[in-house]
Amino acid sequence: MIGIAQLSGFRSEMVRWVEQMIAQAAAGVVRPVIGQTFPLDRAADAHAAIENRTAVGKTLLLI
Numbered sequence: 001m002i003g004i005a006q007l008s009g010f011r012s013e014m015v016r017w018v019e020q021m022i023a024q025a026a027a028g029v030v031r032p033v034i035g036q037t038f039p040l041d042r043a044a045d046a047h048a049a050i051e052n053r054t055a056v057g058k059t060l061l062l063i
Contacts, residue, residue, distance in 0.1 A: 033057030 007014070024030040035057030038046040049055040 034060060036060075037062050 010017075021030060033056070035055050036046075036049065037060045040061050040063050043061055046055075046059050046061055050059055
């Protein structure tokens with residue numbers, strides 16, 4: 001596991017990693033964790049949850 005700040009040191013590997021992850025996602029191997037959803041009119045609440053670090057997984061806006 002590496003943090004986002006360390007990614008710049010792996011620039012030469014990024015394209016390969018992205019291709020692998022997209023292939024795994026398409027195959028159903030990698031699935032995102034959807035922590036919460038918000039209707040579009042509550043976008044401010046969604047942003048607040050992310051900023052306050054109360055969101056677990058992905059936060060989606062439903063349109």
